Amino acid sequence: MLIAPTKKALHLFSALPIISDQHQVKVIGQANPFYSWHASYMTLNYKKVVVLINDLTLMPVILFNINAKNKKLLPNYIMDGIRQAFILSGLSSKQIDDYFEQAGSLECGQSFDRKVLASLNNITVPLNRFSMDKNAVVQTSLMRFYAKIPLKKLDYQTPEEYLNKMVQKPVSYHKITSEMLTEKEVDLSKYVTWKDYNAWQEVVENQDNENASKKMSYATYDKYCNEIRANNELMLRSFRLYLKEVQGLSQKVIDKHCSNLDFFVNQYLLYYGIETVISNIYGCQGFLGGWFGSKVIWATVSTIKSNGASIKKLYDFLNDVGVVTTDDLAEVKLVIRESIELGIEELEDVDDDPF
DSSP states (O other), X not given: OEEEEOGGGGGGGTTSOBOOOHHHHHHHHHHOXXXXXXXXXXXXXXXXXXXXXXXXXXXXXXXXXXXXXXXXXXXXXXXXXXXXXXXXXXXXXXXXXXXXXXXXXXXXXXXXXXXXXXXXXXXXXXXXXXXXXXXXXXXXXXXHHHHTSOBGGGTTBOHHHHHHHHHTSOOOOOOXXXXXXXXXXXXXXXXXXXXXXXXXXXXXXXXXXXXXXXXXXXXXXXXXHHHHHHHHHHHHXXXXXXXXXTSOOOHHHHHHHHHHHHXXXXXXXXXXXXXXXXXXXXXXXXXXXXXXXXXXXXXXHHHHHHXXXXXXXXXXXXXXXXXXXXXXXXXXXXXXXXXXXXXXXXXXXXXXXXX
8 A cells, every 4th residue: 555645744654665766656656546545744733643645535534643752653543544534434344354455565655646635735734723632643533524525526426425436346456567667758859849949049139239230120029029929839838738748737737837937938028128938047037036026916925936936847847858958947946946035025015115
């Protein structure tokens, strides 16, 4: 049985055998979602509460007060928590025993499924509104409450109902073959469908050249902007596919990233002159560090951070497809981090200005 905690929660699961190969973790979890559980934790009144959720049924297990002393017993608590969750859902002893027999021993690897993590967060984040049974590790009352909530991801069935549906015909554990564990190389160059931005490099370099024999007319400027916007559209279209096919992000998240980036590459970078994401990798500095907070009416701390995350995603993509070097990527990430801090300070200054 696979337990897949978030990166920040991984240290709590040190008593479990660790699978260090992330590709192997993903293969095991995706092949056997009924026998895979994502996990995280939150701190309530100085006590750590570990939350697990089944990848297929979204059945929750909530464990209270996991600390440095008792975390070596976490494998036992997990098994007991799953058993209690199944008992609460009305499974028979035979059905529960069959599940554990199929699941095998516990092993641990870092989380890999963003959609399951989103469901996990829906349980973890609101926990501070509830009271814990301080005399028990397994929080059966809370588990019963969450197990009876209809979920859109389960076609508005409850985790309890979905679990009972699954055990009507036993779900076999799919054995993992060496072929499945062999990571196939993905040719990311197929995502480069746009024209090389260096085609406009001479225009970028000469636009402010005082020695230029002829200044650029507005019509010429508009022509180049339209060309770059058309190229940006091709890049963002490929970026969308990359986020869906390679990173497995939801459509909602993809749409948010692309909306943020459309504003950055098609508005800001062409606002004062002609710039592209390649000609000026420091363009995000002015954008996040001051311009967005002072010029954009919907600017908030959250939207500044969101735009920074989107720009980072874009440059990760450009690096993966070989358009941006690893050194440039590291530089951009540093600039983004520092610019977000400056942008938040700028936003606070704007908010404090009575005029």
